Amino acid sequence: MPSSSGRPNNNLLRALSAQDYELIRPHVRCETKAAGELLYRPGDHVGSAYFPCGPSLVSYEVTDGDGRNVETVLVGREGAVGGIVSLGFLPAYCLIVVKFDGPFVRVPIVNIQSAKDRSPSFKNMFARYADCLMAQMFQSTACNAIHSIEQRTAKWIAAAMDRTGENLVPLTHDQLAAMLGVGRSYTSRVLQAFRQEGILTTRRGALIVDDPDKLRLRACRCNEAVKEHFDIVLRGVYPEPDDAAVA
Structure with a gap:
């Protein structure tokens, strides 16, 4: 799973400075998840953050009253799921489901929060990712309505x-x-x-x-719109079309 940089092949983790990555490195756990595996259900205690690596994909899904699941956001090696954007410890709102199997990095939320408390640059990196994730959600809502x-x-x-x-x-x-x-x-x-x-x-x-x-x-241009926002807020984190995802 480690890339040529010595870190897992997740662009968000690789964008951290050496000092910031060291804050969580001892707590990094590499796991393999199967397609269809549920990372969190609504109401679950979110104890760990998951970083998809290489070709792994995960999605946030909302369940309607008839039991149908609809995807709201797709997350790959550009990001993470599970408590990344919250301050403190909050329950999961929706399903978080593995779509494409493969390697993941798991980091306990307590260690993510500790790194945020110790490093303003670490906290800023994840605040910027939270902004990008919110942009994806806004774009997804608009896309479902008009395209x-x-x-x-x-x-x-x-x-x-x-x-x-x-x-x-x-x-x-x-x-x-x-x-x-x-x-x-x-x-x-x-x-x-x-x-x-x-x-x-x-x-x-x-x-x-x-x-x-x-x-x-x-x-539609929704993917391009999201990438353009990533490039402004977190340049180099969103995967390029020709950037192979080597696990």
């Missing part, structure tokens, strides 16, 4: 590619539809159109993007 299913489908697949650095997206039609909050028939029609245009091919349990540039042309 077509086709645009949102293309956006989600492109976002997964950017964060993992891979053209293979391990996702079924049902899973994609559930995350977008639409019926399976809608996403199936969109994916069929993408196949006919040579944008992607499908195999059991996965999508393979054959033409990333054409896919991005079919997406």
